Amino acid sequence: MALSLMLRNCPKLKGLSALSRGTFPVSRHQNFTQLVCKNRTALPLAVKCHNQFVKAIEPTRKMSADHSKLWSIEKLFSLILLGVVPATFICPNKILDNLFAVAVVMHFHWGLEACVVDYVRPIIVGPVLPKLALGLLYVVSATTLAALIYYNQHQIGIGQTFRKFWCISGTPADNEAKNQ
Structure with missing residues (x-):
């Protein structure tokens, strides 16, 4: 089932490669929460990644009417x-x-x-x-x-x-x- 889900959503996941890599500097002593709080450029990137994954994972159902x-x-x-x-x-x-x-x-x-x-x-x-x-x-x-x-x-x-x-x-x- 996981394989069919991955194969079905493969084109959607390819869109993640369009995200820019390395848009903010990371030091060895910073964790992700510090990056999001201190560096404001990281927040849009995190939101964009989250939106891409949510769109790729959550199926959209096209219903013809209210059931x-x-x-x-x-x-x-x-x-x-x-x-x-x-x-x-x-x-x-x-x-x-x-x-x-x-x-x-x-x-x-x-x-x-x-x-x-x-x-x-x-x-x-x-x-x-x-x-x-x-x-x-x-x-x-x-x-x-x-x-x-x-x-x-x-x-x-x-x-x-x-x-x-x-x-x-x-x-x-x-x-x-x-x-x-």
């Missing part, structure tokens, strides 16, 4: 899920089932989108693969949401399905004996 609002919406959906999940299983109906489907799919989509953006970076895999991965994620999320809403509208719904799973117990022979 603080999206972060707040994600946290709001997480809070909504805390109420919707139990409500969907306690009293299943189409409204709660659809609300559950939308909230869960959006929650998973945002989590997986963060993984894709963090781990499928253009600097590592090239410019095409991140776009394909993000596009595939949108297709999978849209298909999942459409399938869940279809299931809620044309079948028994998510809440009722989980209630039926909850009632399953014993072996198939035990269940047949109960039904007879």
Whole structure:
């Protein structure tokens, strides 16, 4: 990782060679703090060196928008899920089932989108693969949401399905004996 950081920032570090060398005299008995305090020409050089290193080390991120609002919406959906999940299983109906489907799919989509953006970076895999991965994620999320809403509208719904799973117990022979 350190090697990749050095190779990536090599052109930025080459700019340090443009700094003038030996701009102030140094005696054997002076330390750097004395140089900065006594010799005023050393201060701009120290600031220039510091600025060069800070610019070379700290990565600048180019963001397209302010993501603080999206972060707040994600946290709001997480809070909504805390109420919707139990409500969907306690009293299943189409409204709660659809609300559950939308909230869960959006929650998973945002989590997986963060993984894709963090781990499928253009600097590592090239410019095409991140776009394909993000596009595939949108297709999978849209298909999942459409399938869940279809299931809620044309079948028994998510809440009722989980209630039926909850009632399953014993072996198939035990269940047949109960039904007879």
